[in-house]
Amino acid sequence: MMRALSNLNPQTLRIIALLLVLALVILFFSTQISNYLNGRLFNRISSSVAIMALIATAQTLVILTRNIDLSVGSVVGFTAFATGSLIAGLPDLHPLLLVSYSMLVGACFGAFNGFFVAYARVPAIIVTLATMALFRSLLVEFADGKSITSSQLPQWLTSFPNTRLFELGQFQFRASFVIAVVIVIAVHIALQRLRVARKLYAIGSNPEAAEMAGINQKLTVFFAFVCAGALTGLAGFMFLARFGNITVVAGLGFELKSVAAAVVGGVNIFGGSGTVFGALIGAVLVDLIETSLVRWPLVSEFWREAVLGTLILTAVALDAVVMRRLVALRAAKHHEKREKEVSHG
Amino acid sequence: MTAPVLSLDHVSKRFGSTLALSDMSLTLHAGEVHAIVGENGAGKSTMIKTMTGIHQPSEGTVSVDGKVRTISGSQTARELGIAAIYQEPMVFPDLDVAENIFISQVGGGWLQNKAKQRRDAEVLIERIGMDLDVDRAASGLTLAEQQAVEIARALSQDVRVLIMDEPTASLSAHEAEQLRRIARQLAADGVAVVYISHRLEEIFEVADRVTVIRDGEHISTRLITETDTDTMIAEMVGREVGNYFAKGESYARDELILSVKGLSLDGVFENIDFELKRGEVLAMAGLIGARRTDVALALFGIHPATAGTVAYKGEPLKITSPKQAMDAGIAYVSEDRRKLGLAMPIAIRANISLATLGDFLSKFGLINRTKESETAHHFRERLNIRTPDVETQVEMLSGGNQQKVMLAKWLNMQPDLLIFDEPTRGIDVGAKAEVHDLIRDFVREGGAAIVISSDLPEVLAMGDRILVMREGEQMAILNHEEANQERIMALATGQDDPGRAAA
Numbered sequence: 001m002m003r004a005l006s007n008l009n010p011q012t013l014r015i016i017a018l019l020l021v022l023a024l025v026i027l028f029f030s031t032q033i034s035n036y037l038n039g040r041l042f043n044r045i046s047s048s049v050a051i052m053a054l055i056a057t058a059q060t061l062v063i064l065t066r067n068i069d070l071s072v073g074s075v076v077g078f079t080a081f082a083t084g085s086l087i088a089g090l091p092d093l094h095p096l097l098l099v100s101y102s103m104l105v106g107a108c109f110g111a112f113n114g115f116f117v118a119y120a121r122v123p124a125i126i127v128t129l130a131t132m133a134l135f136r137s138l139l140v141e142f143a144d145g146k147s148i149t150s151s152q153l154p155q156w157l158t159s160f161p162n163t164r165l166f167e168l169g170q171f172q173f174r175a176s177f178v179i180a181v182v183i184v185i186a187v188h189i190a191l192q193r194l195r196v197a198r199k200l201y202a203i204g205s206n207p208e209a210a211e212m213a214g215i216n217q218k219l220t221v222f223f224a225f226v227c228a229g230a231l232t233g234l235a236g237f238m239f240l241a242r243f244g245n246i247t248v249v250a251g252l253g254f255e256l257k258s259v260a261a262a263v264v265g266g267v268n269i270f271g272g273s274g275t276v277f278g279a280l281i282g283a284v285l286v287d288l289i290e291t292s293l294v295r296w297p298l299v300s301e302f303w304r305e306a307v308l309g310t311l312i313l314t315a316v317a318l319d320a321v322v323m324r325r326l327v328a329l330r331a332a333k334h335h336e337k338r339e340k341e342v343s344h345g
Numbered sequence: 346m347t348a349p350v351l352s353l354d355h356v357s358k359r360f361g362s363t364l365a366l367s368d369m370s371l372t373l374h375a376g377e378v379h380a381i382v383g384e385n386g387a388g389k390s391t392m393i394k395t396m397t398g399i400h401q402p403s404e405g406t407v408s409v410d411g412k413v414r415t416i417s418g419s420q421t422a423r424e425l426g427i428a429a430i431y432q433e434p435m436v437f438p439d440l441d442v443a444e445n446i447f448i449s450q451v452g453g454g455w456l457q458n459k460a461k462q463r464r465d466a467e468v469l470i471e472r473i474g475m476d477l478d479v480d481r482a483a484s485g486l487t488l489a490e491q492q493a494v495e496i497a498r499a500l501s502q503d504v505r506v507l508i509m510d511e512p513t514a515s516l517s518a519h520e521a522e523q524l525r526r527i528a529r530q531l532a533a534d535g536v537a538v539v540y541i542s543h544r545l546e547e548i549f550e551v552a553d554r555v556t557v558i559r560d561g562e563h564i565s566t567r568l569i570t571e572t573d574t575d576t577m578i579a580e581m582v583g584r585e586v587g588n589y590f591a592k593g594e595s596y597a598r599d600e601l602i603l604s605v606k607g608l609s610l611d612g613v614f615e616n617i618d619f620e621l622k623r624g625e626v627l628a629m630a631g632l633i634g635a636r637r638t639d640v641a642l643a644l645f646g647i648h649p650a651t652a653g654t655v656a657y658k659g660e661p662l663k664i665t666s667p668k669q670a671m672d673a674g675i676a677y678v679s680e681d682r683r684k685l686g687l688a689m690p691i692a693i694r695a696n697i698s699l700a701t702l703g704d705f706l707s708k709f710g711l712i713n714r715t716k717e718s719e720t721a722h723h724f725r726e727r728l729n730i731r732t733p734d735v736e737t738q739v740e741m742l743s744g745g746n747q748q749k750v751m752l753a754k755w756l757n758m759q760p761d762l763l764i765f766d767e768p769t770r771g772i773d774v775g776a777k778a779e780v781h782d783l784i785r786d787f788v789r790e791g792g793a794a795i796v797i798s799s800d801l802p803e804v805l806a807m808g809d810r811i812l813v814m815r816e817g818e819q820m821a822i823l824n825h826e827e828a829n830q831e832r833i834m835a836l837a838t839g840q841d842d843p844g845r846a847a848a
Contacts, residue, residue, distance in 0.1 A: 195450075195457050202437045202448055209435035213449040213498075214420045272439035 110229015204271025
């Protein structure tokens with residue numbers, strides 16, 4: 001089994017494994033919860049994944065460079081609120097301008113993080129831990145005790161996430177989900193094909209060698225944070241559109257979920273490897289388990305967090321063990337092949 | 346003759362008060378393999394770093410194609426066609442071979458054309474005559490393959506000067522031969538290859554010219570056909586030995602402390618045999634990659650040996666952990682102060698008591714600070730550690746004083762056997778003499794010492810007997826009377842027949 005699999009690209013293998021786990025989880029819960037497998041489940045998960053997938057993608061960009069962004073939750077909250085107050089004040093603003101505004105606000109927060117990480121050389125975990133609190137307080141200050149309600153928002157905005165683009169049987173494909181998936185695929189392709197993206201991987205893979213190879217590390221890390229910020233800002237926009245009612249606690253806890261999604265999706269927490277497609281499936285898996293646990297009478301709500309924690313631990317530990325074995329197998333195989341060639345030649 | 350591709354003219358490089366390069370001149374021509382040899386610390390790395398723009402010369406100039414240039418960083422060096430590969434290759438483990446080769450490519454648009462990249466990578470890999478699948482991830486490559494990837498990367502950037510720093514030090518004989526062939530091939534294609542190696546015999550296979558440097562100075566540059574190993578060795582070690590390096594009397598007693606027979610660690614070193622008496626100093630000499638430190642780590646239980654026996658004070662002893670070694674009275678003073686030796690941000694007092702914390706506990710199991718301070722003060726005076734008080738953080742001290750704190754830590758254990766690994770590397774002459782006195786005091790009081798050193802005068806000054814290693818093999822043990830720098834260097838570089846030396 002391992003032998004046959006060892007021919008596959010490790011990233012492809014990860015995705016296959018993730019899909020398999022996903023199927024097993026669905027199968028398991030369908031035996032536990034009556035009336036589990038239906039269109040409602042898909043719709044519920046696809047709506048919430050639409051937001052989390054974008055944040056997990058942003059998180060992946062940063063983790064690839066051996067950094068982390070703990071401020072994503074606060075950035076989502078702030079951009080959702082700021083975008084909401086902008087459209088409440090200017091209800092005739094063009095939708096595209098509104099989206100650009102969200103992304104710009106997010107990118108500014110990203111640039112703030114990126115500046116301290118890349119140029120001031122403060123470890124990302126410290127910078128973003130600080131900005132997580134800082135941006136949240138900024139939101140509290142900005143909100144000034146008020147909150148955004150859906151009645152303040154134009155009709156197009158609140159209805160767009162639930163717009164059904166197409167349906168497959170019971171499954172409704174809603175605009176927010178489709179857009180999120182399209183963006184994930186676009187970023188996925190960009191990461192595989194763009195030259196600048198290769199630099200993200202290079203820096204996470206071996207920072208010293210990246211320096212020697214003449215890669216501008218500071219600029220690249222800064223760039224990763226800015227892109228992540230813009231994507232997080234977009235997630236803030238989606239958050240606003242989905243919920244309509246925004247308070248100062250919007251997006252709380254998203255940092256944990258986004259890191260969980262990325263890591264479960266096979267993104268190496270030490271940088272250098274992973275795909276956003278994996279992070280998307282990771283996000284689906286995390287969300288699916290969360291949603292299902294709510295409906296599973298056997299687990300009390302106090303244990304839900306523990307299950308999520310266990311999932312992260314298991315995923316990473318398993319990944320480390322399996323990948324190590326795979327690399328060893330592959331090396332052995334290559335060696336064998338070489339020996340054969342030598343003896344034949 | 347055309348202008349040299351690269352030349353150093355009267356280059357000096359100062360770091361604080363030390364002169365790492367002194368009035369160094371060197372020319373490199375297209376199509377030659379130019380070997381550079383010298384002892385550890387002769388200034389080879391500083392010279393490379395000057396060529397690749399990591400260091401700027403304090404005085405003198407670097408010229409490319411006859412024009413004086415300021416190489417302000419590795420980026421500029423690359424643009425001028427100067428690249429270096431090191432013993433530890435710089436590859437990206439998560440990227441595949443083709444991506445590794447073209448990582449610093451400029452131009453060609455935003456998108457990477459994978460198919461073209463793949464084809465180009467194959468051409469380059471073929472050009473250096475390697476058999477390597479360009480789709481493989483670099484994490485699974487052997488050291489030699491990783492070096493090939495680095496060479497291909499340099500070629501992809503139209504390299505004109507390729508510096509190879511000890512490229513074969515960790516390679517097998519077959520791989521090393523392959524690498525030398527690549528070096529010859531590149532020279533045939535018009536690249537100027539700088540080849541730095543401790544293996545003198547391979548220099549005769551690969552080089553056209555050879556330059557000897559010593560103590561940061563240029564000693565000679567000769568055609569390889571006009572020199573031989575004896576000349577090279579004499580030039581490498583030919584410094585004058587000052588008084589301070591004079592060997593003191595031996596304090597060796599009759600009691601045997603350590604007897605090592607056939608000690609081996611698979612693939613690292615083999616068949617190490619020696620005996621050590623109370624009061625004796627055994628010096629271990631050899632070049633980088635001789636595996637002396639690995640022998641020490643085996644004796645101290647960090648990387649236990651896989652074969653052979655150790656008898657300690659007449660009893661067989663199998664050492665499998667540092668704790669066990671310390672309990673038996675064996676201590677190891679690491680060469681890497683920062684990584685293995687000292688807790689830098691912590692006070693001198695706490696560092697000194699660290700290895701023997703059990704002796705400092707009060708009856709409630711708390712650490713007795715008064716006792717710690719007393720001990721620290723005792724050592725501060727005895728070892729002449731220059732610091733206002735023992736609460737100073739170790740990182741605030743000079744290198745020599747840090748070294749003394751580390752020695753204090755281990756002396757406090759009152760070991761019977763102390764292994765010193767490069768005890769005076771990177772510290773000034775005054776502190777060096779003090780450390781030497783300390784080692785002598787230690788053996789005079791009945792301890793036994795193993796001193797690993799790459800500094801030949803130090804080896805001769807300290808060692809009652811001198812064990813010379815080369816690439817994991819014990820070449821010989823010389824008595825102090827029969828040892829001299831040339832003899833040791835000849836053994837360490839493999840130019841002397843061990844059979845003859847042992848006789």
